[in-house]
């Protein structure tokens with residue numbers, strides 16, 4: 001997938017402004033299992049528990065907000081089968097610290113698939129927390 005240009009042709013040659021992007025969030029406490037990672041940053045007026053991924057128009061193309069957050073932070077996007085996933089399981093969250101690269105199987109956080117994934121130390125603690133209530 002091509003990376004977004006820093007212009008927004010739909011609005012003329014307006015430079016894409018990361019500062020604008022980062023101002024569109026409101027900060028809320030993370031869920032207990034992700035509080036080590038700092039607060040969630042929820043996109044604009046989206047509900048915290050939204051079932052939808054917020055979209056952002058860049059270069060005439062709709063970007064999924066948290067992928068744009070990842071791109072701005074990391075400078076590239078994961079290639080399939082890897083995706084940008086949420087530690088906090090909140091689709092409207094774009095906090096860079098809450099994002100990680102993983103496969104779709106990894107994304108089934110509350111299902112058996114996640115139990116088969118080794119993951120980072122943090123992920124292992126998260127899994128233990130979810131399964132046993134202790135980290």
Ligand SMILES: [Zn+2]
Nearest residue numbers: 040088093098
């Ligand atoms: Zn979050």
